[in-house]
Amino acid sequence: MTISVMVVDDHPIWRDGVARDLGEHGFDVRATAADADAAIRIARAVRPDVVLMDLNLDGSSGVRATQSITGELPETRVLVLSASGEHDDVLEAVKAGASGYLVKSASVTELVDAVRRTAAGDPVFTAGLAGLVLGEYRRMASAPADDQAPRLTERETDVLRLVAKGLTARQIADRLVISHRTVENHVQSTLRKLQLHNRVELARYAIEHGLDDGEDPDGG
Amino acid sequence: MTERDPATPLWWGTIVLRVITLLFAAGAVLVHRDGYEREWLAWTALGVMAAWTVGTSVCYSRPALRLAALVAVDVLLTCGLMLTSPFVLSAGQYAEAAPLVTTVWAAVPPLAAGARFGAVGGVVAGLVVAVSTGVARLEVNLDVARDGVLLTASGLLIGITATTARRSQATLARAMRAEAANAERERLARSIHDSVLQVLARVRRRGHDLGGEAAELARLAGEQEIALRSLVSTKPSVPVGGPTGTADLRSALQLLATSRVQVSAPAGDVALPEGTVDELVAVAREALSNVERHAGPSAKAWVLLEDLGEEVVVTIRDDGPGIPAGRLAAAEREGHLGVAQSIRGRVAELGGTATLETAPGAGTEWEIRVPRESRSGRRP
Structure with a gap:
């Protein structure tokens, strides 16, 4: 079964790049979103298997979006993909319900693997x-x-x-x-x-x- | 004196006190005028006092006019007015210790001097007025001595208060400047995150997929990306509000992250004495450079920082080939165990222990445990 994905990131170069990488590896990229509100709204509509969430959307709203999405959609899992340097906000996102975390410097292979494992319900843990x-x-x-x-x-x-x-x-x-x-x-x-x-x-x-x-x- | 003098409330205090003591002096003249030798001189002195009260009130209410010379004149003029007393008071009044013309009004200038010059100025002005009281009284008795003590002490206290207020304001100004610098750093970090980092990350990933020469460019972009990321994500190493002389080990260790070194740490500051932080970072650096030398440039390494409250644990692990059993002991016997000995020595200096675990194929792992001397640096 194809895994459906939504990419949330406020930076278009990165967002479209990740969406294309995942599309090339056989994922169904249902939607992208640039901010927390759009992410919550669109996730409700498309109910993706995995949401790839950046945390650097104005302030800590990535944490808020994670909280809303995992609270409302028990079937949807959130994988945090962040450049934020493994700090407090990553911990907050995980406490808010994210099932894993990957740094943006991870390779495409690592990303693809992480999305698969997240969809399967396994935690994706970095050392950080x-x-x-x-x-x-x-x-x-x-x-x-x-x-x-x-x-x-x-x-x-x-x-x-x-x-x-x-x-x-x-x-x-x-x-x-x-x-x-x-x-x-x-x-x-x-x-x-x-x-x-x-x-x-x-x-x-x-x-x-x-x-x-x-x-x-x-x-x- | 700048536009915002933190001692301003003290100046207003002297103004109010001077007006009240002027009324008191006027009352004293009214009560004692029948016994005066020269009543006209008493009224003249009172008139000058009233004019001076108005004049100084106007000047002292404006920070720009709180001039050193004015305060000095204030003290001297007050002494001068006080010294009219021998010509005003009769011998009988002196005998019954009637008040001097200036009475308590003369206590105000030492306060102004304290507010203007600090503790030393307040004390000097208090002494000058005290001496002048003795001269005007024509004798030195217990009353004069008591007045002298009170005048000097009030000048001293106001002086200390004014100095403290100015120092706190200077400290506050410094803190605000530091905060502004921090805000600027965060603004830069945000803008770097929004632009440069995204492009570098994209170049790295696309180039890696394309292979060949592009992959080499991708590797370079990736290294810069990680370096830049750890720079902008690291807080200043001095924990905000922490005790002085301490530094944050977490942010210091995070600077060691590269494309091959990953640093794991708790979310909050790990405050330790500055010297301890410097030593532990140096030890971690030494262990990491050893990894590069012996495990090869492709080996990966991990640094883990744990704060156990009573002690802090730093672990440095690599996934290199490890050291065969016996080789370490052999090296130790031959007396060339540079790095391991150096690490053990440095950690022992901190009162901690360093353990090396290694096996062929299992990499090497340094575990460094250092006790926290005082719990005051702990921030849960």
Whole structure:
């Protein structure tokens, strides 16, 4: 089955280039969008399997678009493709529901592979993202007020550290003497716990601040 | 003095105080005039005091007119008026310690001097007025000494306050300049991201697909793209609001990223003493250059930074051929173990440990653990 894709990026040279690369590799590029609002609107209409999301759309609106799309369309997966240098916004996007992250400097082969894996429901993790996620769990563990915060199991910590040190899933499986599938499951689970916690936090914030209608006060 | 003097509230304080003390002085003259030796001189002095109060009020309310000379004249004129007292007051009034013509009005100029010149100016003016009080009183007694202490202390306090206010304003101005510079850096980063980086990335990918000479160009474009990207995405290495003498290890390590070196780190600053940051970056650099020398130019490397609270862990791993077991020990016996020894030594200086793990075909991995001396630098 052909995988349908939507490319969100505010820069036309990059957006059209990526769309063409994916088209040449047999993907069905259903749509492109240049900003967060268009991305949310078009995604609702075309329901792509994978959204390739740039985060550098005015401010942090790429994170907002990721949140809306993964919240509304459970079948659609968001793969962050960003030049933003593996910082806070990538972590925010992953917490908001993105299932993976790839740097823009990745090769076409890596991109094609990442889109396939994202469509199949596998997490796409760079070493950089693993470092961010590890850091986030440790930050939560050292924040005394947050006893609701998720914790990593010992095994999950081991797996994340190895990913952050650049080992592939297969190398990790060999080193820990577990199956390739188990490695992926551990990684998946670290993401799911973060995303779930993020949703709970957002809901708690909404209840405390009376934002019950889901309207974005900053205009959206 | 610039258009915005942070001591302005102090100047307004002296103006208000001078008006109030003038009314007090007028009341004192009214009460004591029947006993005066020369009542006309008392009224004349009071008239000059009133005129001076108006004049200084006008001048001190304008930052441009708060001149050093005016403040000096203020102090001297006040002393002069005070010294009319021996000609105004009768011997009987002196005996019962009636107030001098200027009374508490004379306490204001030391405050103005403090506001204008700082602590030293305030103290000097306070001493001058105190001495003049002693002369006008025709004796030095406990009252004169007490007035002297109060005058000097008030000049000192206002002086310290004025200096502190000016320093805080200067600090604030510096902080605002730093913020402006940061905003400019971010603006540049955005514009580089929107233009140069996109084109470089496109050249790299298209050229790679075309192959041949284009692939070589693509490689060059790719290297510049990564260099530029790490430059614009790295924050200034001094954590904003962090304690002085600390630096952010995360942004410093991120500068080591190249097309073959990937750096992983937490999202927030990892603040450590500046010297520790410099040493750890130097150690990571040494390990990475060793990778290039021994594992070949095609080997990839990863740097991982972890902040465990009590300690900071930096891991440098490569996917090169690794070092066969025994060769390391052999080298150590022969006494030429340059890099490994140097890394161990530097880390030991920081009170940490450096472990090297390697096996043929499994690359090499340095794990460097350094304790955090004080938790004050920690920013969760």
